[in-house]
Amino acid sequence: MTRSAIELKAEAKNLNFYYGPVHALKNINMPIERRKVTALIGPSGCGKTTFLRCFNRMHDLYPHNRYEGEIILYPDKINIISPEIDPIEIRMQISMVFQKPNPFPKSIYENVAYGLRVRGISRKGILDEAVEKSLRGAALWEEVKGRLNSLAVDLSGGQQQRLCIARALATGPRILLFDEPTSALDPTATSKIEELIIELKNEVTIIIVTHNMQQAARVSDYTAFMYLGEIIEFDKTDKIFTAPSNRLTEEYITGRFG
Amino acid sequence: MRIRERIIETGLFFSALSSVFITLGIVIILTYESFGFFKEVAIVEFFTGTTWMPLFAEPKFGILPLVSGTLLTTAIALVVALPLGLISAIYLSEYAPHRLREMIKPVLELLAAVPTVVYGYFALFFLTPFLQNFLPELSGFNAISPGIIMGIMIVPYVSSVSEDAMKAVPMYIREGSYAMGATKFQTAFKVVIPAAFSGIAAAFIMGISRAIGETMVVAIAAGMMPNFTFNPMEPVQTLTSYIVQVSLGDVPHGTIEYRTIFAAGMTLFLMTLFFNIIGFWLRKRIREAY
Numbered sequence: 001m002t003r004s005a006i007e008l009k010a011e012a013k014n015l016n017f018y019y020g021p022v023h024a025l026k027n028i029n030m031p032i033e034r035r036k037v038t039a040l041i042g043p044s045g046c047g048k049t050t051f052l053r054c055f056n057r058m059h060d061l062y063p064h065n066r067y068e069g070e071i072i073l074y075p076d077k078i079n080i081i082s083p084e085i086d087p088i089e090i091r092m093q094i095s096m097v098f099q100k101p102n103p104f105p106k107s108i109y110e111n112v113a114y115g116l117r118v119r120g121i122s123r124k125g126i127l128d129e130a131v132e133k134s135l136r137g138a139a140l141w142e143e144v145k146g147r148l149n150s151l152a153v154d155l156s157g158g159q160q161q162r163l164c165i166a167r168a169l170a171t172g173p174r175i176l177l178f179d180e181p182t183s184a185l186d187p188t189a190t191s192k193i194e195e196l197i198i199e200l201k202n203e204v205t206i207i208i209v210t211h212n213m214q215q216a217a218r219v220s221d222y223t224a225f226m227y228l229g230e231i232i233e234f235d236k237t238d239k240i241f242t243a244p245s246n247r248l249t250e251e252y253i254t255g256r257f258g
Numbered sequence: 259m260r261i262r263e264r265i266i267e268t269g270l271f272f273s274a275l276s277s278v279f280i281t282l283g284i285v286i287i288l289t290y291e292s293f294g295f296f297k298e299v300a301i302v303e304f305f306t307g308t309t310w311m312p313l314f315a316e317p318k319f320g321i322l323p324l325v326s327g328t329l330l331t332t333a334i335a336l337v338v339a340l341p342l343g344l345i346s347a348i349y350l351s352e353y354a355p356h357r358l359r360e361m362i363k364p365v366l367e368l369l370a371a372v373p374t375v376v377y378g379y380f381a382l383f384f385l386t387p388f389l390q391n392f393l394p395e396l397s398g399f400n401a402i403s404p405g406i407i408m409g410i411m412i413v414p415y416v417s418s419v420s421e422d423a424m425k426a427v428p429m430y431i432r433e434g435s436y437a438m439g440a441t442k443f444q445t446a447f448k449v450v451i452p453a454a455f456s457g458i459a460a461a462f463i464m465g466i467s468r469a470i471g472e473t474m475v476v477a478i479a480a481g482m483m484p485n486f487t488f489n490p491m492e493p494v495q496t497l498t499s500y501i502v503q504v505s506l507g508d509v510p511h512g513t514i515e516y517r518t519i520f521a522a523g524m525t526l527f528l529m530t531l532f533f534n535i536i537g538f539w540l541r542k543r544i545r546e547a548y
């Protein structure tokens with residue numbers, strides 16, 4: 001892998017994370033390439049979600065959580081996890097899609113407009129445009145354009161998840177985080193979301209946690225294999241799935257453990 | 259085993275049924291006695307008359323002064339209780355650190371355990387004289403002082419039911435909001451409150467019902483004066499305090515004066531029922547959406 005050729009969007013440097021006394025992430029060093037999809041894989045409890053949630057400072061919502069080290073965001077070169085940086089500032093630039101679709105108890109329109117409203121934008125013209133653009137971006141526009149004012153919870157699970165993607169896109173994020181976005185969906189809805197992810201990387205850098213090896217192989221450019229809070233192997237996805245250099249990685253992707 | 263299950267089930271069924279029967283019994287007696295009342299007093303006169311002097315030689319049976327007294331004190335109580343109750347629920351559910359919440363909650367519940375007669379005398383001997391410093395024309399008995407005290411009295415109910423509703427909103431919904439860059443305040447007001455709406459509406463309706471039904475505070479501090487007014491500075495009488503007044507007096511059974519209790523009780527019942535139906539309708543209409 002030639003480091004010099006890639007354009008970085010973010011980079012974890014000696015990242016450690018603690019849930020109180022639990023040392024959940026251990027000395028993580030890993031680059032995130034701009035406008036590429038990076039997948040995090042590994043057995044349950046290895047720290048994928050924990051790592052992902054460092055990028056938008058979600059851990060700040062709960063007491064006793066502690067970060068150490070750096071996650072540098074490029075090109076500004078700010079340290080995302082520095083205590084001097086306001087987490088809200090970070091979340092304004094880095095959006096997240098959760099494992100379980102979590103639309104707000106509002107209309108489809110208001111769900112997508114939420115991020116802009118939170119930023120104090122209320123001009124109808126701007127909101128209308130952003131809502132349509134984001135819903136198109138999330139491949140949901142055609143299905144909902146006639147009922148933007150109906151409640152989001154009336155959508156199917158797959159539609160709700162695409163709505164959450166639209167909501168995350170509406171603010172024009174620089175990085176989009178996905179935590180097992182298809183684990184609650186059926187195969188059809190899953191392949192729709194996978195297509196969408198591949199499409200979205202033309203505009204935004206993506207990090208995705210997945211349990212599904214085929215999914216990681218299909219959508220990602222880079223894959224990191226984690227185990228017990230450490231990155232065991234990080235490389236181009238092709239390389240990881242065809243010729244992993246670590247024995248643990250090989251055992252995991254061939255389904256011998258995890 | 260099966261027989262035991264049957265016995266238990268039957269027992270439970272009858273316990274549940276007993277409350278239905280008691281409610282039915284109350285409604286039947288209320289209706290029956292009111293019926294006797296309305297044989298002698300025209301319904302139209304009762305519901306449109308603005309003078310309530312049932313115990314006079316030439317009695318007048320217009321219920322509106324009692325209704326206005328009830329609505330006035332209730333409205334004052336709600337102006338106090340709804341915002342305070344909601345704000346304290348938001349604070350407890352969204353802001354207060356766990357330890358502080360565990361300390362505040364019992365104190366709030368204690369507020370609900372104070373006997374209402376104490377609140378009544380507090381309104382009469384403390385709040386009214388205090389308010390008279392700023393409002394010299396305030397009469398010794400008035401609607402505003404018991405209204406405010408009643409409001410404070412029901413804050414814990416409104417707060418605790420609203421807080422339960424807000425606590426029941428799952429964390430992942432809040433996380434969705436925070437992840438969009440929302441502040442705590444925005445998350446509480448734009449996401450948590452709408453998500454908990456039906457529970458909060460239920461809390462408000464419960465507060466209204468309690469204020470309408472509250473007796474002691476208004477009986478002590480509002481003046482027992484059936485006064486058709488919406489001026490909070492004047493003495494008033496509510497439906498409930500009229501009922502105690504007559505129940506404590508010595509009107510003979512079976513007389514028209516005696517039956518006014520039931521007519522007033524019926525009116526009270528209908529008012530509370532009305533608000534409960536609104537609450538029910540609100541809950542059905544605005545579905546819990548998570």
Ligand SMILES: Nc1ncnc2c1ncn2[C@@H]1O[C@H](COP(=O)(O)OP(=O)(O)OP(=O)(O)O)[C@@H](O)[C@H]1O
Pocket residue numbers: 019022024042043044045046047048049050051211
């Ligand atoms: N709030 C918490 N407090 C303490 N320990 C935690 C907390 N959340 C997670 N952990 C621990 O941190 C480790 C990593 O958890 P994490 O949720 O990141 O795993 P994961 O790789 O996402 O697993 P899964 O695939 O099951 O989602 C686990 O050992 C877990 O028990």
Ligand SMILES: [Mg+2]
Pocket residue numbers: 048049050209
């Ligand atoms: Mg996880």
